[in-house]
Amino acid sequence: MKRDILIVGAGPSGLAALKALKQHNQTKSWKLVVAEQRYGIGGVWLPSSLTPIPPDLPSSPIYDSLTTNLPHPVMAFYSHPFPRATPLFPGHPVVLKYLQAFAERFALLSHIRFGHKVVGAEWDPRVQKWRTRFCTRKRNTPEMADASEHERAANASEEMYDAILVCSGHYHYPKTPDWPGVNEWTLHGRTLMHACYYRRPQPFRNKVVLIVGAGPSGRDLSNEIASVARQVYHSVPWAWHPARSATPIVHTTSSGIALKPPIRRFHSNAIEFEDGTQLTDVDIVIAATGYFYRYPFLPSNILYDPSQSPTAPSSASLFCDGSHVEPLYQHMFPITPTSPAAPNLIFFGLPSKVVPFPLFEIQALVATNLLLGKKQLPPFDAFQDIPHSHNLPNEKQFAYCNSLAEWGGVRDWQVKDWVVEMYAKKDILRKTWQEVERRGEQHLQEWIGGVEGENEWVNVMRRLIALGEEQASQG
Numbered sequence: 001m002k003r004d005i006l007i008v009g010a011g012p013s014g015l016a017a018l019k020a021l022k023q024h025n026q027t028k029s030w031k032l033v034v035a036e037q038r039y040g041i042g043g044v045w046l047p048s049s050l051t052p053i054p055p056d057l058p059s060s061p062i063y064d065s066l067t068t069n070l071p072h073p074v075m076a077f078y079s080h081p082f083p084r085a086t087p088l089f090p091g092h093p094v095v096l097k098y099l100q101a102f103a104e105r106f107a108l109l110s111h112i113r114f115g116h117k118v119v120g121a122e123w124d125p126r127v128q129k130w131r132t133r134f135c136t137r138k139r140n141t142p143e144m145a146d147a148s149e150h151e152r153a154a155n156a157s158e159e160m161y162d163a164i165l166v167c168s169g170h171y172h173y174p175k176t177p178d179w180p181g182v183n184e185w186t187l188h189g190r191t192l193m194h195a196c197y198y199r200r201p202q203p204f205r206n207k208v209v210l211i212v213g214a215g216p217s218g219r220d221l222s223n224e225i226a227s228v229a230r231q232v233y234h235s236v237p238w239a240w241h242p243a244r245s246a247t248p249i250v251h252t253t254s255s256g257i258a259l260k261p262p263i264r265r266f267h268s269n270a271i272e273f274e275d276g277t278q279l280t281d282v283d284i285v286i287a288a289t290g291y292f293y294r295y296p297f298l299p300s301n302i303l304y305d306p307s308q309s310p311t312a313p314s315s316a317s318l319f320c321d322g323s324h325v326e327p328l329y330q331h332m333f334p335i336t337p338t339s340p341a342a343p344n345l346i347f348f349g350l351p352s353k354v355v356p357f358p359l360f361e362i363q364a365l366v367a368t369n370l371l372l373g374k375k376q377l378p379p380f381d382a383f384q385d386i387p388h389s390h391n392l393p394n395e396k397q398f399a400y401c402n403s404l405a406e407w408g409g410v411r412d413w414q415v416k417d418w419v420v421e422m423y424a425k426k427d428i429l430r431k432t433w434q435e436v437e438r439r440g441e442q443h444l445q446e447w448i449g450g451v452e453g454e455n456e457w458v459n460v461m462r463r464l465i466a467l468g469e470e471q472a473s474q475g
């Protein structure tokens with residue numbers, strides 16, 4: 001049966017979805033369209049052509065110096081390794097080239113409509129299809145990451161699809177805590193910005209900067225800005241615990257970064273922390289505090305997001321409060337009393353704290369099986385407790401991938417043991433690798449020159465871990 005499928009977004013998850021669908025021998029007659037609002041594939045990995053002024057949002061939060069936080073043999077799609085002798089934690093341009101090579105190798109580009117933003121999708125029960133609206137933009141006009149209502153009305157076109165695969169990512173809408181008193185603090189010529197606007201350290205020269213957030217971006221920005229700033233403070237949850245100590249703990253790292261506990265509130269001239277201490281010298285606060293999940297193209301009767309529409313619809317299939325979408329089976333498939341056994345709306349890439357690319361691949365294979373009718377969703381009554389959070393740290397993500405593959409009828413799929421092993425050691429691997437890079441090109445080539453294939457890379461990583469652990473034990 002011919003089916004028309006719309007994939008929203010040509011980032012890594014959209015590319016994985018398209019590849020799995022296209023490669024199946026029973027989808028030859030299907031119409032597979034990817035709508036991508038930008039002029040390029042890669043999603044987060046395609047840097048913004050310009051960094052807008054808030055409240056406009058950048059198309060990608062990537063900063064100049066960003067290197068991957070996973071070793072590339074772990075990060076890569078299972079079906080497509082990084083090229084020979086790629087640095088173990090490559091810079092973002094290498095990842096973009098890798099994704100472009102993936103798209104070319106599997107002939108994906110001809111399916112992608114660039115400059116096409118999906119701005120609406122209504123389910124039409126009479127024809128059992130999605131009435132989908134696009135807003136288009138010419139190449140070389142400013143990126144319209146967030147088209148205004150005016151833009152939408154001005155040039156929206158309409159098309160019908162049988163199913164929509166939502167591959168629009170969840171690193172776009174910045175989340176900044178609503179700290180009490182912050183507006184008074186910024187009145188005095190001080191700045192609060194989200195990490196999505198950060199590109200390079202130079203503007204922070206001789207400033208006093210507080211970075212909030214313990215994730216990879218918070219760590220990267222603290223280290224990088226510390227090389228030019230007068231002082232960097234880094235606010236992290238583990239710098240203080242109310243049960244452990246009433247007296248403040250002051251940690252200073254080897255690069256001179258002073259660790260601070262979470263912020264309690266702002267005063268007009270000071271920032272107060274959970275341990276009661278205050279800082280009065282901070283010029284700029286950078287919130288590396290994450291992003292909201294948002295789907296502005298889905299109407300509130302399909303997905304109700306209280307931050308987007310003040311009045312709740314009488315009934316909505318899905319709920320999204322910015323932190324998760326519910327109720328979804330396997331973090332992908334809406335399950336409601338009326339949702340069909342064959343899904344027509346599928347979410348990709350929602351799990352966080354994971355190794356994303358291989359996870360997208362398994363999601364894509366399972367989604368393909370469901371769209372082909374080889375597998376059906378269990379009946380609504382079968383569901384009791386669906387987990388809400390999409391956080392799948394450490395072993396949970398691998399258990400998810402394995403059980404998704406098994407349930408979804410994907411044969412011969414199992415997360416490899418060495419992936420689990422290397423993921424657990426990714427931080428020491430990255431630290432040791434950075435030291436190798438600092439020692440220069442020749443030293444680097446001694447480690448990775450000519451290295452090719454899974455086994456050789458696993459050997460390199462094991463040797464690096466051994467070196468890192470030996471150095472750590474020597475203090």
Ligand SMILES: Cc1cc2nc3c(=O)[nH]c(=O)nc-3n(C[C@H](O)[C@H](O)[C@H](O)COP(=O)(O)OP(=O)(O)OC[C@H]3O[C@@H](n4cnc5c(N)ncnc54)[C@H](O)[C@@H]3O)c2cc1C
Binds near residue numbers: 009070118217
């Ligand atoms: C700072 C940072 C560092 C990261 N580092 C790593 C790392 O080292 N390793 C790793 O594996 N992962 C990393 N990630 C995670 C990264 O998000 C994933 O690697 C991956 O990019 C997610 O792919 P995606 O396709 O789901 O989403 P995205 O990459 O966000 O792509 C979504 C695409 O959808 C398009 N889109 C959105 N809405 C619409 C619409 N309405 N109409 C049309 N198009 C639309 C967007 O333009 C975009 O191209 C990092 C993320 C960030 C933010």
